[in-house]
Amino acid sequence: MTTEAAGRRVRRPSGGAASLLEVAVAEFNTRGYDATSMEDLSRAAGITKSSFYHHFTGKEALLRAALERALSGLFGVLDEPAATTGTPLARLRHIVRGQVAVLQRDLPYVTLLLRVRGNTESERWALARRRAFDAQIAALVKEAVAAGEIRPGVEPALxxxxxxGLVNSVVEWYRPGRPGTANLPDDVARxxxxxxxPAAG
Amino acid sequence: MTTEAAGRRVRRPSGGAASLLEVAVAEFNTRGYDATSMEDLSRAAGITKSSFYHHFTGKEALLRAALERALSGLFGVLDEPAATTGTPLARLRHIVRGQVAVLQRDLPYVTLLLRVRGNTESERWALARRRAFDAQIAALVKEAVAAGEIRPGVEPALxxxxxxGLVNSVVEWYRPGRPGTANLPDDVARxxxxxxxPAAG
Structure with a gap:
């Protein structure tokens, strides 16, 4: 934090770029990215605009950093040993659990990612990365079906x-500490x- | 259509209130409700603003009519005989299939409904109706669990x-005529x- 900002009775302690990003993501999710100005962001962070620009070149840089964080979490799951070795079905099970865990850990970032519609360069980049992520999972589903691991009649693309859709829908209602979500990754995988x-018996 | 509008080389034929509603919903879904003006709507419909006001008192009346259509479709499913009689699990199966069928038939209307955030009176009304719909289904899930129809360990609220989440996610990608969606209600129910x-064997 700069001395200048410190003298302004900041509303929220600022721990540098990381916490500015956190503030920005919360504003983007509340107001919408397009409707959020650098004024809104510096006000929410309790620092001056020039302090903000010390860390980020502008609004789009913040968006990009936020989307990178969400995507690196999700792609990180695909690189884990249990996601790269074993049967396709076992790998899928690991990935689903990992996806939900990332969504819980990085909820505001993933929420932002899932709302991206492609209006800016960074949004288009993020959409392309999301498509690549989905394509990797779709390929794995296809592999599991081809290997006979999935009950006949399941159409891989659908x-x-x-x-x-199921995994991503969790961001709509999940909030940290919500009762009944202690084992969410396992519950969603099930x-x-x-x-x-599932019918009993 | 008024003579006045007919003389303006309309871009789209207007069949009265129903087709104006269709045009409005498409605009709301593309631009967002808040960002859509009556000018945008009359331009998209190819009629004058005064012709538009002949059918609807304003933007919010259109929103309300569109949300009513989506909600009456969904609540209609809950009133069907197969949704009100039989075991809870059989009723749920019927409802899921019916929900997906409504979503396919009234895609733009349901899409609009699912994007509502509560900024206007009509939006708050629609959100309350959505909650009532979800509560009816949650109660039925609870009944099915209590009746022992569902495998142990399933938490009804979750x-x-x-x-x-799964059913509603279909609006994100479903488009009429999309390959592989001929039996979507059955496929989603499964x-x-x-x-x-599901694992084979």
């Missing part, structure tokens, strides 16, 4: 879409592989 | 959220009750 409402 | 990726 299954991949429903999988992505819903994917056994059903949300 | 299952209801995942169910709603995903809900047997798993998106």
């Amino acid at each position: 299954a991949a879409r429903l999988l992505s 819903a994917v592989f056994e059903g949300i409402l | 299952a209801a959220r995942l169910l709603s 995903a809900v009750f047997e798993g998106i990726l």
Whole structure:
């Protein structure tokens, strides 16, 4: 924090670039990226605009950094040993659990990522990365079906879409500490592989 | 269509209130409700603003009519005989299939409904109706669990959220005539009750 900002009774302590990013993501998610100005951001962070520019060149740089964080978390899961070795189905199970865990850990960042519509360069980049992520999972679903690991009749492309839809829908309602979400990664994985409402017996 | 509008080489034929609603919903979904003006709407419909006001008192009346259409479709499913009689699990299966069918039939209307955030009176009304719809389904899930129809370990509230998330996610990618979606209601129901990726054997 600069001395200048410190003298202004900051509303929120600023720990540098990381916490500015956190503030910015919260504003983007609340107001929408397009509707958020650098004034809004510096006000929310409790620092001057010039202090803000010390860390980030502007609004789009913040968006880019936020989207990078969400994407590196998600792609990180695909690189984990349990996601790269083993049967396709076991790898998928690991990935689903990992995706949900990233979504819980980086909730505001993933929320922002999922709302991106492609209006800026960074948004288009993020959309392309999301597509690449989904394509890797769709390929793995196809592999699992081809290997006979999945019950006959499951259409890989549709299954991949429903999988992505189910996992991503969690950002709509999940909040840290929400009751009944202690084992969310396992619970979502079970819903994917056994059903949300599996019949007894 | 008024004679005045007919003389203006309309871009799109207007069949009265119904087709104006269709045009408005498309604009709301593309631009966002808040960003859409009556000018945008009359331009898109190819009629004058005064012709537009002949059918609807304003933008919010259009929003309300569109949300009513989506909600009456969805609540209509809950009133069907197969949704009100039989075991909770059978009723849920019917409802899931019906929900997906409504979503396919009234895609733009349901899309609009699912994007509502509560900024206007009509939006708050729609959000309350959505919550009532979800609550009815959550109650039915609870009944199915209590009746022992669902495999042990499924937490009703979480299952209801995942169910709603999975079904609603379909609006993100479904488009009429999309290959592989001929049996979408059955396919989504199967995903809900047997798993998106059920293991073979």
